[in-house]
Amino acid sequence: MRAWTxxxxxxxxxxxxxxxxxxxxxxxISHSLGFAFAAPxxxxxxxxxxxxxxxxxHDSVIFRAVDDNIExxxxxxxxxxxxxxxxxxxxxxxxxxxxxxxxxxxTFGRVDGKFGRKLTVDLPNKAGRTTAxxxxxxxxxxxxxxxxxxxxxxxxxxxxxRFIDSITFYTVRAANDATELTLPK
Amino acid sequence: xxxxxLLISAGMALAxxxxxxxxxxxxxxxxxxxxxxxAPGEVKTQIGTYRGSAAGPKQTIVYRSVDDNIExxxxxxxxxxxxQAEGANILxxxxxxxxxxxxxxxxTFGRVEPGKDSxxxxKMTVELPKNGGRTTAxxxxxxxxxxxxxxxxxxxxxxxxxxxxxRFIDSIAFVLSRTQPGATELQAPEVE
Numbered sequence: 001m002r003a004w005t006x007x008x009x010x011x012x013x014x015x016x017x018x019x020x021x022x023x024x025x026x027x028x029i030s031h032s033l034g035f036a037f038a039a040p041x042x043x044x045x046x047x048x049x050x051x052x053x054x055x056x057x058h059d060s061v062i063f064r065a066v067d068d069n070i071e072x073x074x075x076x077x078x079x080x081x082x083x084x085x086x087x088x089x090x091x092x093x094x095x096x097x098x099x100x101x102x103x104x105x106x107t108f109g110r111v112d113g114k115f116g117r118k119l120t121v122d123l124p125n126k127a128g129r130t131t132a133x134x135x136x137x138x139x140x141x142x143x144x145x146x147x148x149x150x151x152x153x154x155x156x157x158x159x160x161x162r163f164i165d166s167i168t169f170y171t172v173r174a175a176n177d178a179t180e181l182t183l184p185k
Numbered sequence: 186x187x188x189x190x191l192l193i194s195a196g197m198a199l200a201x202x203x204x205x206x207x208x209x210x211x212x213x214x215x216x217x218x219x220x221x222x223x224a225p226g227e228v229k230t231q232i233g234t235y236r237g238s239a240a241g242p243k244q245t246i247v248y249r250s251v252d253d254n255i256e257x258x259x260x261x262x263x264x265x266x267x268x269q270a271e272g273a274n275i276l277x278x279x280x281x282x283x284x285x286x287x288x289x290x291x292x293t294f295g296r297v298e299p300g301k302d303s304x305x306x307x308k309m310t311v312e313l314p315k316n317g318g319r320t321t322a323x324x325x326x327x328x329x330x331x332x333x334x335x336x337x338x339x340x341x342x343x344x345x346x347x348x349x350x351x352r353f354i355d356s357i358a359f360v361l362s363r364t365q366p367g368a369t370e371l372q373a374p375e376v377e
Contacts, residue, residue: 054303087272087326091305095294106292108281113238115277136273 023067025162027175032183033076034138036174038166040159041067047184050077050141052096055089058082061183069152072163073145080139090136093143094119097132109133112169120160126150131160137169208252210352212365215261217373218246219328221364223356224257225349226250232374235262239271239278240331244376254342257353258335263376266329276326279333280307283322287311295323298360308354316340321350327359 028043029036048060056079063074082089094117098106101121109116116135123130132145144167146160168174213228214221233245240262248259265275284292291310296303306325313320320337334357336350358364 053300054305083270084329085272085327086270086274087276088303088305090273091294091296091307092303095296095305108277108284110277110281113274115239115274115281117277139270 027178028063028074028181029171029174029178030076030181030183031171033140033142033181034169034171035142036168036171036178037074037144037163038175039063039065039067039072039074039163041065041072043179043181045182045184048075050093052089052092054085054092055079055082055141063181068159069149070157070159071145071147071149073143073147074167075141075143075145077141077143078139079136079141083139086136086139090116090134090141093141094134097121097134097143100124104129105131109135109164111135111167112173114169118164123147128152129155129160131164133164133167135167135169142167212356212368213248213371214361214364214368215371215373216361218261218263218330218332218371219359219361220330220332221358221361221368222259222334222353223365224248224250224252224259224353226252226257228257228369228371230372230374232376233260235260235279237275237278237282239274240265246373246376248371253349254339255347255349256335256337256339258333258337260333260335261373262331263373264329265326265331269329272326272329272331275331276306276324279331280309280324283324283333284309284311287313290319291321295325297325297357298363302360304359310350313337318342319345319350321354323354323357325357325359332357 023040025038025040027038043065046062048062050060051057060077065072105120109118114135118133120131128147128149130147135142144164146163208225210223210225212223228248228250231247233247235245236242243262246261250257295306295308304325304327308323310321318337318339322335325332334354336353
């Protein structure tokens with residue numbers, strides 16, 4: 001009986017050790033961009049380019065982390081030059097995001113008095129599932145996107161929702177120990 | 186046999202006479218506000234009000250007609266020229282307010298005009314509370330104007346799958362060269 005108990009305990013410990021270690025969530029803030037969010041893992045900064053028929057071509061900044069085969073991205077597109085066409089520029093970005101994909105959710109997003117959109121899509125070729133939120137703030141498109149990759153496979157994980165719902169435009173609502181995001185030059 | 190044929194002909198004539206007479210659709214244009222649309226019946230102009238957290242208190246211009254117990258309404262909230270950068274927020278708030286606690290049957294992208302001229306918005310269909318009918322609406326914010334098209338099939342009509350609401354909200358054009366020839370120019374009253 002004692003041997004049996006020991007075997008169960010050992011296998012439980014082994015299972016716990018083999019489970020992917022999820023990184024702790026941490027707060028991030030950009031005072032210059034006017035928003036904050038939370039994400040797990042190590043956040044890296046990349047530059048990108050956004051192209052759209054109405055919105056035009058603009059530089060973007062991507063804050064990206066990968067944890068437990070879920071990719072977390074906060075994308076900021078500087079559309080200040082198109083700000084007077086904000087409604088269409090944002091609508092176009094949302095449209096491009098879902099175009100050609102299977103849409104599982106498309107609903108209102110509302111954060112700190114800002115109205116936006118939240119969408120979940122299945123990526124083509126079984127490449128995973130992305131939940132995203134889109135807002136237009138201070139002349140910029142701000143989009144948070146969490147993609148559960150096939151290697152993770154838990155497409156109903158609450159982590160995607162936790163990420164996109166962590167955004168705030170009142171920087172006082174950011175975590176007290178939030179890390180200031182550094183913008184690329 | 187001849188009597189039966191006469192009876193059938195008389196019955197058909199009676200049916201045609203008693204069916205609701207649908208008014209012809211006509212094109213309307215506002216060069217001042219930058220859009221055109223089509224609607225049946227006589228379009229009348231009214232001034233209304235709107236209040237939103239993002240939009241603030243505003244007077245609205247309402248173009249309205251009723252035909253065959255379907256109400257067609259275009260509501261324009263002009264003069265957001267100083268707040269166009271807040272257009273996405275003002276538009277989202279308007280859509281959210283429209284939806285409220287109603288049962289949403291459709292909520293999808295709206296896009297008018299192709300390519301660089303595209304104006305993106307939203308199209309929604311909701312059921313009104315207390316069996317008040319069904320409204321299909323489209324929302325756009327362009328050139329400082331918030332434009333809403335709403336077609337409400339009233340219970341007296343009852344044909345909630347009528348194609349007429351879709352025809353109405355999809356008739357909007359922002360590139361005015363697409364407007365039907367002979368469109369009636371709409372007056373835009375001064376609003377605050």
